[in-house]
Amino acid sequence: MGGPTANNSDKRIGVILGDGIGHEIVPATQRVVTAAVTAAGGADVDWVTLPLGLGAIDSHGTPLPDSTLAALAELDAWILGPHDSAAYPEPFRGQLTPGGVIRKKFDLFANIRPARSLEGVASMVPDMDLVIVRENTEGLYADRNMFAGSGEFMPTPDVALAVGVVTRRACERIAHTAFALARTRRRHVTIVHKANVLSLTTGLFRDVCRDVGERHYPDVQIDDQHVDAMTAHLVRRGRDFDVVVAENMFGDILSDLTGELSGSLGTAPSINSSDTQVMAQAAHGAAPDIAGHNRANPTALMLSAAMMLDLFGERRADRHLVGAATRIRDAVRSTIASGVATADLGGLASTSEFTETVLARTLRR
Known part of the structure; x- marks a missing residue:
């Protein structure tokens, strides 16, 4: 599929909550991406929200609806939240995970996982x-x-x-x-x-x-x-x-x-990419034991989204997307370095408190 030209301001990005802490860290990441793109001088992000996971089983009778796959086929970039396929009812529990289906269908052959130590993280x-x-x-x-x-x-x-x-x-x-x-x-x-x-x-x-x-x-x-x-x-x-x-x-x-x-899998970003499409997906799981308690660490997904914006922007020759990626990385790293971190990193911040600090730093430059 051909991507838009550099002059095309269309920034359609898919967003999939997934399961467990995905319902907290994906919206947090979405807010940071929107703020970063706007602050970098780009047009507003057009978010395309798609069902997947336990919620999709309830609404569509399957964890990965055909409508979600059809929508992804029209997108060049999306954020995938963690999914908890072990909690799906049969027969879905024993099937290929939604993430696995997506990787296979869209031939996302490159899984790129940086490992960089962060100031403030042991x-x-x-x-x-x-x-x-x-x-x-x-x-x-x-x-x-x-x-x-x-x-x-x-x-x-x-x-x-x-x-x-x-x-x-x-x-x-x-x-x-x-x-x-x-x-x-x-x-x-x-x-x-x-x-x-x-x-x-x-x-x-x-x-x-x-x-x-x-x-x-x-x-x-x-x-x-x-x-x-x-x-x-x-x-x-x-x-x-x-x-x-x-x-x-x-x-x-x-x-x-x-x-x-x-440092921690909670800080480890990851993207899955083909020659034309890129999916941001943190390496960690859905952590159902802390889901809904405002304790989840969105660092890995925020940094994954920054990687997605970098590649998305490079392919579109869009400096605003690349600039937004830099803002997100700098904001996340400086937030943790300042001592604002979630409990898994030894800090006291809730998911929302961490996100608000990252947002403020994203807009600062």
Whole structure:
């Protein structure tokens, strides 16, 4: 789908509350995005609110209505709140999660998860600043590696098998994403694999990523690590890494690790992107135990929305969206650095108090 030109002021962004704390952190993020875009000189955001999750089961009989998918097909960017599929009634509980369906339908092949320590947040690696670039469509994850059916199956009640899929095409496009990103940072890509054991599958991933880097990005330094060794390196010297590219499962595990090493999953942003569409989705879950108590931390989703605006703005050549992303990042970081933080970060602020402070700082510049 073709995006609007730079002169088009249309800023239609989808917004999906999801479940649990999504009903608190998504509206908070929505308010901050609206304020940031306006303060950056852009036109008002046209929010497209779409049903998903437990509420959609009640209203539409399914956690992911066809109308939501149809609306997303017409959008270039949206915010997805966390969903709690474990709480869905059968038969929905055992089905592919709404987020998984969306990723698969719109081929959101790049999951980009920065891990950067924040002033005011205790961390095991205080000066960490890296990005995990995770291939999001293949690997060993049964929900996204087959055209039809599942990549997991049981030929007998006592034997379970899993199919891992790695293709040259998927490796090439995630490699381009990683190396292009590295050019905007410190020009260093680390390829993570397990080619000493999974020599054909992750060996193909390693070799294709290295080939893309050597042929198309000669200005970017390349190295590679076995995934088990990489976990140790991240704990010991996480500050030494810049962009880390990995297949699906390894990227999922490593990004949770780096999120905690840099501070907390509550501060770890994430986007899922294709060549034309981008979805902001924090890495953490729906936290139903604190939902409705005004205690949830919106940091990760606010920073995810900033990443979304950056990419959305870059693709549209819209400096207002890019400027809004900078405002949000600066406001969130300065708010936490000032000591205003939610309880999970050791602070005393409620969700609404944190959001009001971020809003004020977003408008300050």
